[in-house]
Amino acid sequence: MVKYNKRQAKHSFLSTPIFFGIVVGVLAVLAQTLFRIQPPQAYGICTVCHARDLLNWLSKLIFSYELDSAEATIVLPLLTTIGIFLGSLISSKLNKEYRFIKTENLIKMFFMGILVSNFGLIIISCPTRLVLRFAFGDPFALISIIGLLGGIFVGVIFLKKSF
Amino acid sequence: MLLVIGSLFIGLVAGFLGQRSRMCFIGGFRDLLLIRDKELLKGAISFFASAWLTIWILYLIGRIFPFLQQYTDVRLTEYPRIIEAVFSKFGLISFIGGFGLGLFSTLAGGCPLRQHVMAGQGRVGSLLYLGGFYIGILIYYFFTVKIISIFF
Numbered sequence: 001m002v003k004y005n006k007r008q009a010k011h012s013f014l015s016t017p018i019f020f021g022i023v024v025g026v027l028a029v030l031a032q033t034l035f036r037i038q039p040p041q042a043y044g045i046c047t048v049c050h051a052r053d054l055l056n057w058l059s060k061l062i063f064s065y066e067l068d069s070a071e072a073t074i075v076l077p078l079l080t081t082i083g084i085f086l087g088s089l090i091s092s093k094l095n096k097e098y099r100f101i102k103t104e105n106l107i108k109m110f111f112m113g114i115l116v117s118n119f120g121l122i123i124i125s126c127p128t129r130l131v132l133r134f135a136f137g138d139p140f141a142l143i144s145i146i147g148l149l150g151g152i153f154v155g156v157i158f159l160k161k162s163f
Numbered sequence: 164m165l166l167v168i169g170s171l172f173i174g175l176v177a178g179f180l181g182q183r184s185r186m187c188f189i190g191g192f193r194d195l196l197l198i199r200d201k202e203l204l205k206g207a208i209s210f211f212a213s214a215w216l217t218i219w220i221l222y223l224i225g226r227i228f229p230f231l232q233q234y235t236d237v238r239l240t241e242y243p244r245i246i247e248a249v250f251s252k253f254g255l256i257s258f259i260g261g262f263g264l265g266l267f268s269t270l271a272g273g274c275p276l277r278q279h280v281m282a283g284q285g286r287v288g289s290l291l292y293l294g295g296f297y298i299g300i301l302i303y304y305f306f307t308v309k310i311i312s313i314f315f
Contacts, residue, residue: 015183017206024177025213029221032237035169041240045173047275052300067304076166081279083174084181088283091182103288112271113278113295114302119263120275121303122256122311127188127264127274131207135214136238139248144261149192151265156196158270 028132037078039071042136046129048120050080178280187277189268252315 013019028044031037037044049070056069057077092098103109120126123144125133130148133141180186184206191204218237225235248254268274271292273281278296282289 017184017186018209020180020184020186021206021209022213025210029217078170080170080174083171084178084279085283087175087178088182088280091179092284100285109288109292110295113292114299115267117296117299118303123260139245140257143257147258147261148265151262152192155266155269
């Protein structure tokens with residue numbers, strides 16, 4: 001559940017979700033031409049697939065066993081997921097929001113991670129990349145977004161019954 | 164090498180801004196249903212809008228200056244029409260994948276991007292989520308992909 005801390009919520013435009021959307025949306029498209037993250041189209045930012053490419057590169061390096069990867073990342077890995085982790089770590093240290101919190105339901109979170117990455121790899125997208133693919137005009141992304149909204153609706157019903 | 168540095172840069176920017184703004188792509192619709200809050204939904208819509216606008220601005224630049232076209236063409240492959248997509252075999256599997264992604268992300272409390280950000284802030288639950296996330300990728304390639312290939 002999201003709890004907004006009113007003391008931290010200074011409403012400068014730089015810390016709103018709208019600013020995040022504008023900056024990351026532009027970067028995700030420009031990544032294709034500036035950093036050459038293509039052939040798969042709309043591949044600028046994705047957590048599931050970039051994590052898969054990283055794991056594939058590691059397993060090729062260590063065990064010489066190939067999982068599967070996108071065309072662009074056969075030779076070199078993508079470090080987007082590590083970047084997100086480090087960026088959040090730097091930001092929370094700078095703003096003194098870093099806290100080592102022990103939450104409940106740790107085993108549930110572990111299995112949720114397994115399930116989310118499995119369902120994400122079926123359609124080779126995380127929710128972020130689904131929106132990006134829809135901006136590129138992919139009809140399969142539209143079907144997936146409809147399914148995503150249905151899944152969130154069912155999930156909210158579970159949450160209201162405090163599952 | 165450009166690929167590695169570029170993706171690390173995008174990740175750093177997304178992580179930094181994601182920590183400041185608490186952005187979550189699942190959270191937009193979930194907060195609208197649960198607490199009638201539209202703040203995160205605005206973020207997802209502005210992500211869509213800015214990506215869409217950037218594609219078309221690049222397309223126009225490519226048409227005006229044809230010598231730049233190899234740098235401005237981002238839409239390289241054509242997609243099928245929406246009716247063909249619904250009745251192809253990938254239509255059903257796209258729906259199932261999206262449904263599972265939405266359901267389990269809601270129960271976990273955030274989309275994978277948000278979980279990476281929360282793990283960077285020091286949440287133990289999100290760190291364990293990431294452990295399951297990376298193990299799940301291995302499980303997919305050793306187990307789930309074989310089940311899916313039976314049906315499709």
